Amino acid sequence: MATKVTPRSTDYARWYTDVVQMADLADYAPVKGCMVIKPYGYALWENIKAGLDRRFKATGHVNAYFPLFIPLSFIQKETEHVAGFSPELAIVTIGGGKELEEPLVVRPTSETIIGHMYAKWIQSYRDLPLLINQWANVVRWEMRTRLFLRTTEFLWQEGHTAHATAEEAQEETLRMLGVYTDFAVEDAAIPVIAGRKSESEKFAGAVTSYTIEAMMGDCKALQAGTSHFLGQNFAKAFDIKFLDENNELQYVWTTSWGVSTRMVGAVVMVHGDDQGLILPPKLAPTQVVIVPIWKDEAQRSQVLEAVAKAGAVLRDDVRVHVDDRDEYSPGWKFNEWEMRGVPLRIEIGPRDVERGQVMLARRDVPGREGKSAVPMEGLTGAVQEMLTAIQINLYRRALDFREAHTYDPKDYTEFQEAVSSGFAYSWWCGDEDCEARIKEETKATVRCIPLEQEPGRGKCIRCGKEAGERAVFGRAY
Amino acid sequence: MATKVTPRSTDYARWYTDVVQMADLADYAPVKGCMVIKPYGYALWENIKAGLDRRFKATGHVNAYFPLFIPLSFIQKETEHVAGFSPELAIVTIGGGKELEEPLVVRPTSETIIGHMYAKWIQSYRDLPLLINQWANVVRWEMRTRLFLRTTEFLWQEGHTAHATAEEAQEETLRMLGVYTDFAVEDAAIPVIAGRKSESEKFAGAVTSYTIEAMMGDCKALQAGTSHFLGQNFAKAFDIKFLDENNELQYVWTTSWGVSTRMVGAVVMVHGDDQGLILPPKLAPTQVVIVPIWKDEAQRSQVLEAVAKAGAVLRDDVRVHVDDRDEYSPGWKFNEWEMRGVPLRIEIGPRDVERGQVMLARRDVPGREGKSAVPMEGLTGAVQEMLTAIQINLYRRALDFREAHTYDPKDYTEFQEAVSSGFAYSWWCGDEDCEARIKEETKATVRCIPLEQEPGRGKCIRCGKEAGERAVFGRAY
Numbered sequence: 043m044a045t046k047v048t049p050r051s052t053d054y055a056r057w058y059t060d061v062v063q064m065a066d067l068a069d070y071a072p073v074k075g076c077m078v079i080k081p082y083g084y085a086l087w088e089n090i091k092a093g094l095d096r097r098f099k100a101t102g103h104v105n106a107y108f109p110l111f112i113p114l115s116f117i118q119k120e121t122e123h124v125a126g127f128s129p130e131l132a133i134v135t136i137g138g139g140k141e142l143e144e145p146l147v148v149r150p151t152s153e154t155i156i157g158h159m160y161a162k163w164i165q166s167y168r169d170l171p172l173l174i175n176q177w178a179n180v181v182r183w184e185m186r187t188r189l190f191l192r193t194t195e196f197l198w199q200e201g202h203t204a205h206a207t208a209e210e211a212q213e214e215t216l217r218m219l220g221v222y223t224d225f226a227v228e229d230a231a232i233p234v235i236a237g238r239k240s241e242s243e244k245f246a247g248a249v250t251s252y253t254i255e256a257m258m259g260d261c262k263a264l265q266a267g268t269s270h271f272l273g274q275n276f277a278k279a280f281d282i283k284f285l286d287e288n289n290e291l292q293y294v295w296t297t298s299w300g301v302s303t304r305m306v307g308a309v310v311m312v313h314g315d316d317q318g319l320i321l322p323p324k325l326a327p328t329q330v331v332i333v334p335i336w337k338d339e340a341q342r343s344q345v346l347e348a349v350a351k352a353g354a355v356l357r358d359d360v361r362v363h364v365d366d367r368d369e370y371s372p373g374w375k376f377n378e379w380e381m382r383g384v385p386l387r388i389e390i391g392p393r394d395v396e397r398g399q400v401m402l403a404r405r406d407v408p409g410r411e412g413k414s415a416v417p418m419e420g421l422t423g424a425v426q427e428m429l430t431a432i433q434i435n436l437y438r439r440a441l442d443f444r445e446a447h448t449y450d451p452k453d454y455t456e457f458q459e460a461v462s463s464g465f466a467y468s469w470w471c472g473d474e475d476c477e478a479r480i481k482e483e484t485k486a487t488v489r490c491i492p493l494e495q496e497p498g499r500g501k502c503i504r505c506g507k508e509a510g511e512r513a514v515f516g517r518a519y
Numbered sequence: 520m521a522t523k524v525t526p527r528s529t530d531y532a533r534w535y536t537d538v539v540q541m542a543d544l545a546d547y548a549p550v551k552g553c554m555v556i557k558p559y560g561y562a563l564w565e566n567i568k569a570g571l572d573r574r575f576k577a578t579g580h581v582n583a584y585f586p587l588f589i590p591l592s593f594i595q596k597e598t599e600h601v602a603g604f605s606p607e608l609a610i611v612t613i614g615g616g617k618e619l620e621e622p623l624v625v626r627p628t629s630e631t632i633i634g635h636m637y638a639k640w641i642q643s644y645r646d647l648p649l650l651i652n653q654w655a656n657v658v659r660w661e662m663r664t665r666l667f668l669r670t671t672e673f674l675w676q677e678g679h680t681a682h683a684t685a686e687e688a689q690e691e692t693l694r695m696l697g698v699y700t701d702f703a704v705e706d707a708a709i710p711v712i713a714g715r716k717s718e719s720e721k722f723a724g725a726v727t728s729y730t731i732e733a734m735m736g737d738c739k740a741l742q743a744g745t746s747h748f749l750g751q752n753f754a755k756a757f758d759i760k761f762l763d764e765n766n767e768l769q770y771v772w773t774t775s776w777g778v779s780t781r782m783v784g785a786v787v788m789v790h791g792d793d794q795g796l797i798l799p800p801k802l803a804p805t806q807v808v809i810v811p812i813w814k815d816e817a818q819r820s821q822v823l824e825a826v827a828k829a830g831a832v833l834r835d836d837v838r839v840h841v842d843d844r845d846e847y848s849p850g851w852k853f854n855e856w857e858m859r860g861v862p863l864r865i866e867i868g869p870r871d872v873e874r875g876q877v878m879l880a881r882r883d884v885p886g887r888e889g890k891s892a893v894p895m896e897g898l899t900g901a902v903q904e905m906l907t908a909i910q911i912n913l914y915r916r917a918l919d920f921r922e923a924h925t926y927d928p929k930d931y932t933e934f935q936e937a938v939s940s941g942f943a944y945s946w947w948c949g950d951e952d953c954e955a956r957i958k959e960e961t962k963a964t965v966r967c968i969p970l971e972q973e974p975g976r977g978k979c980i981r982c983g984k985e986a987g988e989r990a991v992f993g994r995a996y
Contacts, residue, residue, distance in 0.1 A: 069636065071586045072593075073623060078636055081581035081651060088582065104558035105565065109548045110587075110625075110656055110672050111609075116549070129616055132588075134625065136610040137671075138660030146550060148587075148611065148625070158549055174558060179587055179656065183615030194614075195587050 047381075049316045054260040055188075061310055062189045065319040065382050075187040075194030082382065083190075083306060085327035087197065090305050091177065093229040093324070094199060097221045103173045103201060108155050110179075111146040116154040120279040123153065126246020130182040132194075148181040153247060153272070153298055156202045157280035164294060166285045167206050171214070175201040190307035191264070191519050198302035204282060204294040208273070211295035215271040216493075218299040219252045222267035230305065231322040231436040232256050232312050233444055234266060235514055237490025242474055245298075249273035255489040255514065257444040258311035261464045263489045263516040266308050269299035307519075312440050313406075319383025320405050322436050323429040330362045330425060331379045332400075335372045335391035348395045352388060352421060359422050360429065380405060385432045386425065406432050406439070448514075457503050457515070461486035465516040469500030469509040476505045480515065489514045524858075526793045531737040532665075538787055539666045542796040542859050552664040552671030559859065560667075560783060562804035564674065567782050568654065570706040570801070571676060574698045580650045580678060585632050587656075588623040593631040597756040600630065603723020607659040609671075625658040630724060630749070630775055633679045634757035641771060643762045644683050648691070652678040667784035668741070668996050675779035681759060681771040685750070688772035692748040693970075695776040696729045699744035707782065708799035708914040709733050709789050710921055711743060712991055714967025719951055722775075726750035732966040732991065734921040735788035738941045740966045740993040743785050746776035784996075789917050790883075796860025797882050799913050800906040807839045807902060808856045809877075812849045812868035825872045829865060829898060836899050837906065857882060862909045863902065883909050883916070925991075934980050934992070938963035942993040946977030946986040953982045957992065966991045 047060035062068050067083030070076075079087060095105075111134060118124045132148040135141060149155065156174075164172060181195050190196075201218060205211040219236055226232045234254035244251035248270040256266045276282070277293040286292050313320040323329050332352055336345040346366060353364040363384075365375050372389070379387055389401040400421065404412035416424040447464030451457040460466040461484050470476070470488065481487050491513045502509045524537035539545050544560030547553075556564060572582075588611060595601045604627050611623040626632065633651070641649060658672050667673075678695060682688040696713055703709045711731035721728035725747040733743045753759070754770040763769050790797040800806050809829055813822040823843060830841040840861075842852050849866070856864055866878040877898065881889035893901040924941030928934040937943040938961050947953070947965065958964050968990045979986045 069639070072590060072632070072635055073586050073588045076586040076588060078586065079584040081583045084583045085581065087584075104562065106558045106561045107556040107564075107674065109550050109553040109555065110658065111550045111553060113549060131613075131615070132611050132623075133613040134609050135612045136608075136622075138608070138662070139606055145613075146609075155549070159546065159555055162546070181587065185615070197584065 047316065047318060050259060057316070058307075058311060059189060061314050061318050061381075062307075067306065067310070067319075068189045070189070073194070075184055077189050077193050079197075079303065082327060086306055086309070086321070086325060087303055089325045089327065090230070091199075093225050094221075094301060095177075097225060098175050098199075098201065101217060101221060103175045106174045106176055107178070108152050108159065108176055110149055112149050112152070112155045114145045114147050116158060117147055119154060120247045120275055122275070123247035123279075127151070127182075130184065132181045132183055149178070150180055150182045151298075151300075152176065152178070152200055153202065153276050154280070157276045157282060157296070160202075160204050160294070160296075161280050161282045164204060164282055164284050167287055170204060170206045170284060170294065171210060172204040173201075173214075174203065175199055188307075190303055190310070193303075196303050198300050201297070201299045203297045204277075205296070206284065206286065206292070206294065208295050211273075211297050212271055215250070215252060215269045215297045215299070218297070219254065219267075219269040222254050222269065222299070222301060225301075226254055226256065226266060227437065229322065229324045230309055230312075231324075231433055231440065232266065232308055233437065233441040235490060235492050237492040237514065239268075239490060240472070240474075240477055240488040240513070242477055243488060245270045247272060247275050249275065253490050256308055256312060257440075257447065257465060257516070258308070258519070259314065259443075260311070261447045261516075263465065263518040264304070264308050264311070265489075265518065266305060267299070267301040270297060272296045272298060313436055314383070317377075317408070318381035320436065321383035321385060323385045323433045326383065326385050327361065328363045328382070328384050329360045329429055330356060330386045330388060331384045332362065332364045332388040332390065333372050333375050333379070334366055335389055341392045344395050345390055345392060348390050348418070352390065352400060352418065355421055356425060360425055386428055388425075402428055404428065404432055406435055451503065454504055458484050461515050461517060465489070465514050466503070467512055467514055468503035470511065470513040471502035471505055471507040471509045472511070473502075473505065473507070476502060476507075480504050485517050486515045487518055489516050489518060524793065524795060527736060534793070535784075535788060536666060538791050538795050538858075539784075544783065544787070544796075545666045547666070550671070552661055554666050554670050556674075556780070559804060563783055563786070563798070563802060564780055566802045566804065567707070568676075570702050571698075571778060572654075574702060575652050575676075575678065578694060578698060580652045583651045583653055584655070585629050585636065585653055587626055589626050589629070589632045591622045591624050593635060594624055596631060597724045597752055599752075600724035600756075604628070604659075607661070609658045609660055626655070627657055627659045628775075628777075629653065629655070629677055629679065630753050631757070634753045634759060634773070637679075637681050637771070637773075638757050638759045641681060641759055641761050644764055647681060647683045647761060647771065648687060649681040650678075650691075651680065652676055665784075667780055667787070670780075673780050675777050678774070678776045680774045681754075682773070683761065683763065683769070683771065685772050688750075688774050689748055692727070692729060692746045692774045692776070695774070696731065696744075696746040699731050699746065699776070699778060702778075703731055703733065703743060704914065706799065706801045707786055707789075708801075708910055708917060709743065709785055710914065710918040712967060712969050714969040714991065716745075716967060717949070717951075717954055717965040717990070719954055720965060722747045724749060724752050726752065730967050733785055733789060734917075734924065734942060734993070735785070735996065736791065736920075737788070738924045738993075740942065740995040741781070741785050741788065742966075742995065743782060744776070744778040747774060749773040749775060790913055791860070794854075794885070795858035797913065798860035798862055800862045800910045803860065803862050804838065805840045805859070805861050806837045806906055807833060807863045807865060808861045809839065809841045809865040809867065810849050810852050810856070811843055812866055818869045821872050822867055822869060825867050825895070829867065829877060829895065832898055833902060837902055863905055865902075879905055881905065881909055883912055928980065931981060935961050938992050938994060942966070942991050943980070944989055944991055945980035947988065947990040948979035948982055948984040948986045949988070950979075950982070950984070953979060953984075957981050962994050963992045964995055966993050966995060
């Protein structure tokens with residue numbers, strides 16, 4: 043905690059890796075492109091997991107676990123899937139000292155091996171829908187990696203469901219996109235745009251891919267979760283069939299959807315500032331830190347007693363940490379907990395003890411303005427209220443930021459300027475060539491075609507052709 | 520659920536795999552030696568995880584995540600470690616379409632990569648103790664595999680701690696053995712013998728290995744958890760040093776400890792019977808199932824109303840499932856839930872509705888004897904009491920079984936008989952040759968040298984040499 047992070051305005055990428063490392067979220071591993079998730083970062087991930095897992099179970103899903111290793115031949119069964127994932131595979135060729143007859147792929151995603159099992163498990167319409175999720179590690183051999191955002195190995199959840207009809211599978215795909223949106227907004231305080239991916243950006247093997255897109259602090263987009271309608275592509279590749287109510291054999295319709303440790307990177311980039319991390323209270327491993335302030339021994343015992351009492355009072359209802367280390371000054375501690383993004387700090391000094399009060403200091407509002415004195419009596423209520431206010435403020439602030447950097451350019455010149463400093467929300471023809479040209483000329487991609495569209499038609503922002511939908515364009519991670 | 524499991528007396532091994540598959544815990548994967556943990560088995564594992572994780576956190580440990588891939592050179596740094604694990608490694612030689620310069624090992628255990636990181640993180644005595652746990656998958660190339668008991672890939676937790684002194688590390692090693700014992704006894708209702716491993720059976724790289732050993736339903740032993748005092752072996756191999764309070768550079772002392780999905784197999788084999796699984800209430804995904812019994816439509820609505828009410832009443836306090844499927848008969852449902860080991864069944868028929876009561880049927884006590892009528896009023900209390908009674912009974916029963924099959928043989932002839940049908944608790948000289956001879960002659964191994972020893976000395980059961988400790992011998996999984 044000796045040094046400060048690089049300011050965002052100086053070098054945003056440096057700021058990001060500084061914060062991730064100095065806030066103790068992660069460290070580089072000795073294997074290229076891999077990371078170590080440190081205890082503080084993992085505690086944040088555990089809270090993300092809990093928030094998602096609760097929502098999955100509430101929507102009727104159960105967890106299971108499928109093997110890490112997938113026979114290479116499985117990956118090759120779905121044409122688009124193999125084309126998409128082949129360049130990124132890590133392959134085991136030796137096991138138990140011997141060359142393997144068939145190489146094993148370390149799963150980059152599990153549609154294929156799960157498809158194989160579903161073909162065995164699903165016989166009749168009574169077995170449907172099958173709603174399974176898996177929490178697992180996956181490996182994609184990436185050339186350019188960044189902590190949390192793109193790593194060779196990452197942690198994620200992958201939901202895989204099978205349905206009797208296309209409609210049900212389509213509904214499931216959108217239901218889970220809704221679950222992701224709800225999690226991002228309510229727990230991570232991240233505003234997201236839910237939409238459809240363009241043809242060129244969709245998942246290898248999907249009929250339609252949906253995404254939630256968020257704007258980071260440097261105005262670039264981050265894909266924070268995806269949900270795919272896979273049609274019957276994997277059902278046909280893996281022969282997943284069921285007897286319907288008329289006793290006819292049909293292929294099932296499948297979906298898959300995932301959120302990864304990338305979400306940690308999103309939380310860092312959406313909320314953080316030049317002092318470090320700012321964590322939304324619902325996800326913060328420590329929601330409140332209590333720091334005693336004293337000068338002499340007489341004050342010390344008095345203050346520490348009040349600090350211990352405040353800690354004990356809060357412990358049942360909030361995640362509180364009492365920092366009563368003697369070897370560090372209050373100022374040093376303030377900096378450390380600010381770096382780690384703890385949403386609320388409670389300071390207790392001799393004067394506070396006298397007055398039967400504590401000082402609250404909000405992480406999201408620096409300086410005097412974020413400070414307030416509250417009585418010890420009724421402390422829990424006041425703290426909970428403040429945490430709610432911080433949660434709401436973080437969301438509001440991120441939304442305002444995104445809106446301030448989202449443009450409706452009148453022409454392609456304005457569009458080019460817009461995507462250099464934010465999102466452009468523009469009519470688009472949907473043509474792949476047009477998309478490729480935009481990318482070449484501006485580095486921006488179609489982030490998504492939002493589900494919510496205003497009625498009407500317009501002219502494509504690039505080629506001028508008639509367009510029935512608007513898309514969000516931006517540069518992306 | 521159409522067929523029955525093979526009776527234990529006919530073929531115990533078949534009984535085991537029948538139960539695992541028919542109770543829907545796991546299935547074979549298309550990759551040799553790997554398994555798929557099905558939703559019901561995974562829910563059981565989630566409860567095991569929760570019980571352990573809570574205890575780890577209560578003893579000051581935090582979770583983190585280290586990479587799946589370990590450079591081959593790391594494994595080779597600790598002499599005994601590499602000798603022990605080399606034959607079992609799965610090795611990645613291709614990444615992103617290219618041959619790797621240094622092959623990567625898929626972690627069989629993480630002492631080496633964690634040691635590498637600890638060398639970076641630990642500088643001073645202030646950084647100690649470092650108490651980290653990881654929940655992860657690991658891979659060991661096994662020749663003969665069995666669902667949950669021995670699979671090429673398995674799930675586990677591995678704790679890795681570093682300490683300033685040998686005493687502290689030794690204390691930690693035994694503390695975690697205590698945590699495992701407490702979990703086994705309190706949550707899994709499995710009596711275990713906590714003890715030291717013999718030299719030949721210890722972990723590759725450990726100074727001392729400790730274990731908890733349980734007796735399965737066929738009188739064989741299962742190692743259910745291990746805790747290792749690693750001395751300075753890994754500290755020296757990975758150069759993990761710290762400045763002590765006198766500003767002198769010292770190697771740290773490390774420990775590691777693990778419990779795996781093998782614990783699921785232990786639960787199956789300790790408690791199960793010829794009707795299937797019997798789950799201890801604390802770990803059961805479903806603790807109570809409610810089955811309605813009715814003959815005609817008038818009864819049906821009346822009964823279903825009472826069933827729904829009972830479900831609603833219990834839901835807040837116990838994990839309850841209402842099985843109101845119309846397409847199956849009550850008898851069919853009874854069999855299914857018995858197979859799945861649900862500890863308590865509630866039956867509600869028209870006569871029960873009339874009398875304002877329900878019938879409780881214990882899974883652990885078959886037939887009339889396990890049945891009792893209890894009033895709807897105060898149902899939650901009665902159910903909770905019954906679940907506690909079942910939990911206690913399962914433990915008591917397993918302990919009685921182990922005691923009935925643990926012998927104190929007078930001579931080696933009796934010893935040979937003893938280990939063919941249970942455990943022998945005998946004086947042992949501690950000599951490796953003697954141990955090897957016993958194994959060759961009886962197939963039994965030293966399961967452990969129990970921590971609790973009666974005072975005194977005796978003659979080694981095999982060679983007659985003076986012995987200061989008694990050991991538990993048995994055939995093992």
